[in-house]
Amino acid sequence: MKILVPIKRVIDPYAKVKPLADGTGLDLGNVKFDINPFDEIAVEEAVRQKEKNSEIQIIAVSIGGAEVEEQLRKALAMGADEAIHVETTDQLDPSIVAKELQAVTEEIQPDIILMGKQATDNDNNQTGQILAARLGWPQATFASHVELGDKSATVTRETDTGEETILLPYPCLITTDLRLNEPRFIPLPGIIKARSKPLHKRERQTTDTPRVAVLDYVAPAGRSGGKKVGSVDELITELKAKGVVS
Amino acid sequence: MSRTLLIAFDAGDALNGAAFCQQTGAYDVIQVMGEPKLDLGAETVTTWNLPSQPPAEYLANALKDVCANYTRIVAVSSMQAKDGLARLAGLLDWPMITDVIELLGETKFKRPILAGSVITTVELNASTCLLTFRPAGFGQPTIGGNSKHESIKPTFTGVTKRVSATVREGGRPDLSSAKVVVSGGRPLKDAETFEKVIGGLADALGGAVGATRAAVDSGIAANELQVGQTGKIVAPDLYIAAGISGSTQHMAGIKDSKVIVAINTDGDAPIFDAADFGLVMDLYEAVPELTEKLKK
Numbered sequence: 001m002k003i004l005v006p007i008k009r010v011i012d013p014y015a016k017v018k019p020l021a022d023g024t025g026l027d028l029g030n031v032k033f034d035i036n037p038f039d040e041i042a043v044e045e046a047v048r049q050k051e052k053n054s055e056i057q058i059i060a061v062s063i064g065g066a067e068v069e070e071q072l073r074k075a076l077a078m079g080a081d082e083a084i085h086v087e088t089t090d091q092l093d094p095s096i097v098a099k100e101l102q103a104v105t106e107e108i109q110p111d112i113i114l115m116g117k118q119a120t121d122n123d124n125n126q127t128g129q130i131l132a133a134r135l136g137w138p139q140a141t142f143a144s145h146v147e148l149g150d151k152s153a154t155v156t157r158e159t160d161t162g163e164e165t166i167l168l169p170y171p172c173l174i175t176t177d178l179r180l181n182e183p184r185f186i187p188l189p190g191i192i193k194a195r196s197k198p199l200h201k202r203e204r205q206t207t208d209t210p211r212v213a214v215l216d217y218v219a220p221a222g223r224s225g226g227k228k229v230g231s232v233d234e235l236i237t238e239l240k241a242k243g244v245v246s
Numbered sequence: 247m248s249r250t251l252l253i254a255f256d257a258g259d260a261l262n263g264a265a266f267c268q269q270t271g272a273y274d275v276i277q278v279m280g281e282p283k284l285d286l287g288a289e290t291v292t293t294w295n296l297p298s299q300p301p302a303e304y305l306a307n308a309l310k311d312v313c314a315n316y317t318r319i320v321a322v323s324s325m326q327a328k329d330g331l332a333r334l335a336g337l338l339d340w341p342m343i344t345d346v347i348e349l350l351g352e353t354k355f356k357r358p359i360l361a362g363s364v365i366t367t368v369e370l371n372a373s374t375c376l377l378t379f380r381p382a383g384f385g386q387p388t389i390g391g392n393s394k395h396e397s398i399k400p401t402f403t404g405v406t407k408r409v410s411a412t413v414r415e416g417g418r419p420d421l422s423s424a425k426v427v428v429s430g431g432r433p434l435k436d437a438e439t440f441e442k443v444i445g446g447l448a449d450a451l452g453g454a455v456g457a458t459r460a461a462v463d464s465g466i467a468a469n470e471l472q473v474g475q476t477g478k479i480v481a482p483d484l485y486i487a488a489g490i491s492g493s494t495q496h497m498a499g500i501k502d503s504k505v506i507v508a509i510n511t512d513g514d515a516p517i518f519d520a521a522d523f524g525l526v527m528d529l530y531e532a533v534p535e536l537t538e539k540l541k542k
């Protein structure tokens with residue numbers, strides 16, 4: 001059984017990022033990058049499944065410039081068997097990424113694609129669903145529990161009203177939510193050791209350009225908070241003055 | 247000519263969705279669950295009246311052909327909207343824009359990125375698109391109109407099988423549209439304490455209950471109560487945060503609240519910067535006192 005795990009290099013989700021003063025982009029001065037946390041959960045899940053079933057083969061894939069190798073090496077260090085680097089410096093959007101991943105999928109024929117539900121930089125939450133639709137595969141987004149059977153996956157997924165459990169015949173696509181697992185910590189030597197695992201490079205297979213352009217980046221209107229009150233009674237007086245409690 | 251189809255997953259979506267669609271021109275509605283209660287000026291309202299939400303695969307297959315008549319397919323942002331509309335985007339090969347917060351004409355939109363730390367203006371370079379929007383920025387819809395009504399049974403195809411599902415417990419208002427939300431964070435000891443302290447204040451105010459990821463992860467609050475970047479986005483008149491530090495990811499979900507109250511023992515917690523009223527106090531004292539005094 002093959003599991004394909006697409007991963008994205010993103011701005012450290014804990015970094016405080018500001019737009020450039022002229023609004024043309026983001027101020028990335030000292031910002032670090034990491035695997036998108038949801039993708040890291042996807043790698044972790046694939047590795048945990050492999051620990052239960054040694055026949056599983058895990059292939060991580062990332063699309064981008066030379067720098068994404070760093071995240072692919074981390075996935076290899078976590079336990080992926082091979083990595084594919086689709087090399088490009090082009091502007092991408094969810095639909096282009098899905099089309100490139102479709103090309104990789106058609107070539108390596110995985111049984112399962114396991115990926116993050118959204119990337120914490122652009123917060124789009126689209127790529128997995130677009131890819132599943134293009135492949136004609138069933139999808140389980142927002143997974144909080146995954147069981148892999150012989151012919152199908154049983155996935156518990158988060159919904160607006162709680163959770164549901166669904167059954168998907170292979171091949172299928174699963175996107176991860178935060179509660180699926182907690183990724184293991186990889187010490188630096190582990191990442192260095194993973195240098196001997198195969199990392200294949202290939203070119204883009206499609207020529208689409210983004211259909212949605214970002215025109216500018218601004219900071220959100222700040223809230224004018226900061227006022228402190230000294231007691232519950234004082235708080236109630238303020239809330240009554242605002243008309244939000246009676 | 248631009249023409250919009252609103253996918254309303256339930257009656258709440260129909261109302262919040264109308265506020266958005268009334269700003270974009272002529273629109274039709276497909277309502278998945280429930281019956282339309284008010285006329286909100288759509289041209290045609292098609293009711294599916296299903297007993298539960300269909301899996302995204304079924305939904306997208308059923309909607310695919312209808313979409314050819316439209317230039318915009320829109321829905322209120324929710325997990326099921328993201329699940330289903332993005333799949334539809336893949337079937338149609340249309341671009342999609344997630345979490346629109348403001349309209350700037352027919353092809354320009356504002357949307358947040360990086361957990362709301364940055365707002366972008368995006369431009370659509372295509373004639374068609376799907377989009378989800380956050381209702382907070384679009385006000386209340388005008389009621390009244392002359393909608394035509396139809397009721398159909400959609401044809402569902404797909405291989406996904408639902409084994410089981412939980413349903414929302416009644417009683418409290420829906421978190422995403424509640425006028426008052428009381429949320430609790432990590433320091434709440436266990437599920438019972440959370441329900442008693444946070445639930446108690448919410449009930450005194452007729453509000454909904456929310457939680458941080460830390461509270462959900464440690465099992466003291468249900469996952470559908472998570473508020474923030476990867477949970478629900480709320481915009482109540484009053485948001486009370488008890489024992490919540492104010493992480494970027496949590497703040498992303500509450501920024502549009504009218505009045506934010508923070509109760510926290512650490513006077514330097516970042517939540518105080520955004521709170522209209524901060525109370526440096528132990529939540530186990532402050533929240534029950536507040537509940538008692540507001541009940542009267």
Ligand SMILES: Cc1cc2nc3c(=O)[nH]c(=O)nc-3n(C[C@H](O)[C@H](O)[C@H](O)COP(=O)(O)OP(=O)(O)OC[C@H]3O[C@@H](n4cnc5c(N)ncnc54)[C@H](O)[C@@H]3O)c2cc1C
Binds near residue numbers: 430491
């Ligand atoms: C990709 C990603 C997505 C995320 N998405 C979300 C999301 O959607 N929503 C979300 O909430 N988080 C999210 N998080 C997690 C987020 O980063 C924080 O870890 C989380 O919000 C912290 O929750 P908290 O405020 O309850 O806990 P803490 O940060 O631990 O804060 C607890 C606070 O309680 C105060 N306190 C302690 N005891 C008391 C007392 N007795 N009385 C009063 N105050 C007390 C402390 O002073 C402290 O400020 C996400 C993280 C990542 C990486």
